[in-house]
Amino acid sequence: MLRDLQLRNFRCFEAIAAEFSLGFNFIVGANGQGKTTLLEAACVLLRLQSQRAATLAPAVRAGERSFVVAGHVEGHLLQFYYSSLRRKVAFDGVEQRDLAEYLQLARVVSFANNDLDLIRGAAEPRRRYLDFIGSQVDPRYRPALRAYERALRVRNALLKSPHPRPRELAAYSEPLVTAGRSLGEMRAALVRRLGPTAERAHHAIGQGEVLALAYVPGNEEDFGAQLERVQAEDARLHLTTVGPHRDDLRLQVRGLPAAQFASEGQQRTAALALKLAQAQLFAEETEAAPLLLIDDIFGELDASRRNALLAALPNESQKLVTATSLDWREAGSDGPVLKLADGEIRRRNG
Numbered sequence: 001m002l003r004d005l006q007l008r009n010f011r012c013f014e015a016i017a018a019e020f021s022l023g024f025n026f027i028v029g030a031n032g033q034g035k036t037t038l039l040e041a042a043c044v045l046l047r048l049q050s051q052r053a054a055t056l057a058p059a060v061r062a063g064e065r066s067f068v069v070a071g072h073v074e075g076h077l078l079q080f081y082y083s084s085l086r087r088k089v090a091f092d093g094v095e096q097r098d099l100a101e102y103l104q105l106a107r108v109v110s111f112a113n114n115d116l117d118l119i120r121g122a123a124e125p126r127r128r129y130l131d132f133i134g135s136q137v138d139p140r141y142r143p144a145l146r147a148y149e150r151a152l153r154v155r156n157a158l159l160k161s162p163h164p165r166p167r168e169l170a171a172y173s174e175p176l177v178t179a180g181r182s183l184g185e186m187r188a189a190l191v192r193r194l195g196p197t198a199e200r201a202h203h204a205i206g207q208g209e210v211l212a213l214a215y216v217p218g219n220e221e222d223f224g225a226q227l228e229r230v231q232a233e234d235a236r237l238h239l240t241t242v243g244p245h246r247d248d249l250r251l252q253v254r255g256l257p258a259a260q261f262a263s264e265g266q267q268r269t270a271a272l273a274l275k276l277a278q279a280q281l282f283a284e285e286t287e288a289a290p291l292l293l294i295d296d297i298f299g300e301l302d303a304s305r306r307n308a309l310l311a312a313l314p315n316e317s318q319k320l321v322t323a324t325s326l327d328w329r330e331a332g333s334d335g336p337v338l339k340l341a342d343g344e345i346r347r348r349n350g
């Protein structure tokens with residue numbers, strides 16, 4: 001469990017500290033008071049990445065150059081310093097070069113209203129969903145993803161030059177194929193494991209509708225041969241047209257593509273099911289239940305879906321729940337309330 005959290009120059013906060021309990025913790029405040037920011041800081045501390053943004057640069061407080069987040073997790077002190085030039089990570093006061101030990105301590109699932117983008121939007125948020133899960137369950141995932149992204153950047157840069165030479169292109173394709181293959185295999189395995197869990201979760205909150213997940217690779221089985229075949233086309237378009245950066249996660253409700261055919265409510269349910277599946281996968285795969293960051297969604301759900309969701313959340317998980325008000329709160333979700341106003345937190349136990 002995350003016992004406490006300290007922020008310095010993180011988004012709207014110059015300096016703030018919070019303490020959390022097991023089970024439910026409610027963070028309440030008006031719009032723009034920093035509720036999402038507090039959840040983000042917890043995610044950044046535990047996973048060294050944000051659940052809301054692709055990069056950490058926007059989290060540095062305006063006018064500052066760096067931020068620090070720190071806190072105790074499972075009795076260990078975690079500290080993370082970030083600036084555009086340098087990142088420093090410490091575990092129990094000792095600076096870490098290898099992040100494996102640090103990152104294996106805790107897992108995070110984020111529930112937020114923009115989870116709907118997973119259903120409605122382009123493929124990018126679905127790939128990010130898979131990547132966020134993959135890097136939390138498999139220590140090889142993050143390095144493979146980074147290696148692939150690097151190789152892709154290099155190949156694309158070469159393709160942007162006026163006359164890329166085929167021989168040079170072929171040489172740069174090799175690392176792309178190696179990293180791309182292992183990334184593709186890991187994503188496919190992940191979807192195979194997530195599928196049944198997501199279907200069950202959807203069933204539990206979706207009144208019997210069937211949600212089906214399928215991995216759609218952005219390249220053919222023989223990625224290397226395909227890259228060679230499309231090389232002239234890539235040179236003409238100045239970009240790499242095939243590979244895991246074009247992967248997708250196909251979602252169907254009742255056998256039809258969820259983005260075009262599912263109703264608003266069905267899409268919301270499917271988005272929740274994907275996140276619940278993530279939480280259940282973590283709960284099954286690892287000793288410690290994941291930290292759940294639940295941003296603004298309980299207030300938005302109707303009572304029946306809210307209760308179904310509450311019942312489906314892993315019991316053992318610690319939960320940080322934000323809301324502008326707690327009117328909706330019913331029995332079964334007791335916990336301390338942290339009131340956020342004017343850059344300060346006031347805690348009320350209850």
Ligand SMILES: Nc1ncnc2c1ncn2[C@@H]1O[C@H](COP(=O)(O)OP(=O)(O)OP(=O)(O)O)[C@@H](O)[C@H]1O
Pocket residue numbers: 010011012013029030031032033034035036037038058059060061062296324
């Ligand atoms: N890098 C930054 N520097 C300074 N302030 C920032 C930075 N990034 C965001 N903010 C400000 O932080 C404040 C808190 O944002 P946050 O999204 O956490 O609010 P919130 O309480 O979740 O609001 P809502 O209820 O509308 O979701 C906002 O006023 C925002 O403008």
Ligand SMILES: [Mg+2]
Pocket residue numbers: 035036037295296
């Ligand atoms: Mg918010």
